[in-house]
Amino acid sequence: MRPKYTINLLILLIIEHTMSSTLLSFLIATSVLNPTANNNNTHSFTGENNLSVVIPKQSNKVLTNPGIGFTELQRVVSNDPENPFYEGKPVISYPDTSTIYYRWYWDQLTTATDPNLNERMLEKKIDNVLEEAAAVNKKVVIRFMALRGKNDPIYDADVNKDSSGIPCWLVQELYGHGLNGSSCHLSDKEAVSMFKNPLFIHRMQQFLDALGKRYDNNKTLLRIDMGMVGTWGEWNLSGYAAKTSNSVGLVDNGYTLHDLEPYIAALVHAFPHTPKTMLGTDKGDFLSYATNRGFGWRVDCLGDWSKGWSEMEDGYPGLIAHASDIQTNTAPDVLFDQRWKKSAVDFEICQDSLQDWSNIKNPLHLTYDQVQQTFDFALKEHASLIDAKSHQIPNIYQPLLTAFLNKLGYRYQLNEVDYSRNIPKNGTLIINSQWQNLGVAPSYINYPVTWRLRTANGSIIAYYTSNAKIENWFPAADYEDQSPIYKVSDHFQLGNQILKGQYFLDVGLVEKGTYNAKVLLANDTKMTTDTGQSYTINNNIIKNNNSIVSYVDNNHYLYNGNVKYPSSFFLDKHSEQYIKQQNNIGRWNEIATINVI
Template sequence: KGIQGQWVENGKTFVPDLSDPIFIAYAQKLLNALGARYDGNPNLAFVDIGMVGSWGEWHNSNFTDVAPLLEKYAPEQLNRYVDMHFSSFPKTPKIMLISGGNSLAWASQKGAGWRADCWGDWHNFSAEWSHMRDDYPQRLAAAQTAWPGFNDSWQHAPVSLEICGYMAEWESVQHYTREEVQASFDWALAQHASTLNLKSRPVPAAYRDIVDSALLRIGYRYRVGQLEWDTTVRSGMPLTLNVTWRNDGVAPAYLPYLVQWRIVNDAGTTVTQIKTADDVRQWLPGDHHSSATLPLPAGLPVGQYRLEAALTNHQGQPRIQLANEGKTGDGWYSLASFNLKE
């Protein structure tokens, strides 16, 4: 009540004035309430910085009788809405829409990742203009110019892409070639994307292999590449593992999953288990070396034991699948075995 703005579409839609103090107060109140309930929830991958423009997508281009968003408001006025999300959701990763103008770099500088709508558009709207050639490169370059750390934002916050239309339309309406579709997925990988929103629609058979190949690298793909320990393992003595973890993906995980190791006997009973100090959020693409020391209780009977690993939440439940064989019924991975000697 009392919010400034204008009615459009013959009175069907109300566009609020983003500089109105009453609207600002209500927006902050709403975000504060959402943050109080959901910030840090392990089931929340990231928060999309919205509240601005149509669908919260930082534009109002669908309303011809409304001034363009980035012309109507100064950067400081729009940055206020970015700040609201950071104050309300200090723990949860955040992403900023690529069309946010100067606010994209502002959000990145504060620690946000980014997302783009209409990914894969090579000529959806025009033969002379496309998001992939004429929009995304310019916006990303401008953000990097405004904030020199922008190109590395994927190292600490997600990049998320939403498809333009549907993949079925790419084939039946746009008639995109396999080369064009491949170029879209190659671009996603080059941007270190973590999520691809295909809108829960079918993938045409003509493109299926391209999608499947990309999914092997999108986001993180963690595995134990090498595992070594002293060949003489005795009861009552610590067992130190030298581990090479590998991320075959293009980005790290952004939530603080725990790395856990356990030793299991032939009966399936865990005889020792530890959490390591590894931070999976630091595992950029490539190899990462770590060690883990597991205490072996005195009096363990001789025989064969299994080494198992898992990436868990803080309640100890495995949450991340590894690109290793040996997955057990409870979500751990049996990676090696050893004989315990007297």
């Protein structure tokens, strides 16, 4: 209990609402470094530990942070009017994104005749996507697939036009056709039975192992979506199942959990360090088997309110109930409803876009209330990512979308900081902080809470990293309830190198092993960049020429066209400007000033 602080803080808040901004600035300005610019409420008092208190101002802005929000589908950015990567017409109504979702069939990564992964194909496709994503501070989710939709067009010039998703050499091994002028196309019977074939399973394991050797531990790879089974890697046999079958589901076409356990085991073996998600279906025990082994889960067709049977009213509730049902499930996960605390939950919308939801001529048209209920369901299940397929968002849904994105995934807010304002040289900096996660899920990656001292001209003097683990800062169990408060107490030795003087105290959630802040907080304070410079959105004026430059991993831009770097992609002035802007975003929050005396 600190009654003196409570009373004084109340007085301060009353003053804030009743006095002019000029007088208020005078009251809380206690430093020549002008901490009022950071929008925080500052109150100094002498207590047991001689600490000062800061109440950082809250923000209601949508935050674009790693691993949460809407995803891009098969492109790097949708809503930039400059269209920096020339990936089709800009989609201005689509929200800012932090994650890119890409899918590749097996036959896109090996040639028709060689079982080994093709280096050129990998560089042109997967490597290039990972590099572009890293260049603009985005993460990538990948699904590898083995069975193309029956009549899906093939646009990839590397792929035989009659291919069904697996390379022709494998079709030849399995069924005796595919090479030497024979068709590479799978019959319905071949496609339906393929996933039980021991030779196919063996080759699948080799394929995933080779990919894992190359891409596991890649820090840009957010997670792997468990494909490799069924049409589009979606654990069904749509387009191929016999008409006499009860459904296109795997169970109704003769598959058991035992048949498909090797696929889950193969992905775990190939990508031991990369998070994984598994598609849920309303039949079978596959999902709970996977979540028991650390997988997150995802489902397709979010927003299906079809009359009669629908995903929203029948499919999802049945799937969730069955996952933990010890009576009907041979591999129940009794902790299924708690798995979101350690592994992600993702959704993909039904139909092509939210425009389809708003089209009253569409048989699957949704009412406004149904859209609200759809978003609420995703929040109830603690979702992190929504694949809305990089298509237009109707204006009517924008208010709903803003509220939704402000809850989706994690949203960390700093509520209070008690800190040592005056510290003897080589003394101890005490920082007691209080935090909340106002979202519906944690971050599944730890971004260490890091404090830094900065001079008025932007020079970084020192960093101090807390032992707090933000992965354990869970939101409320129900998205409508109050989030718990997490208290962190840090004591840092200043060190002899810190000279007497006055310094800004900043906080950032940084990438592990670096001092690069990656996560925006739900606080409205003055922001600075990783290099200590003031940051305002869109204040970066980039001068460009028409040179084509090569981007490499250390963010150094080389203008010598004769210098060749493996796995580099080439940029023109538009993409170069976009990349520079994305790498100069201020994610450090200015909190207060301290005096070293």
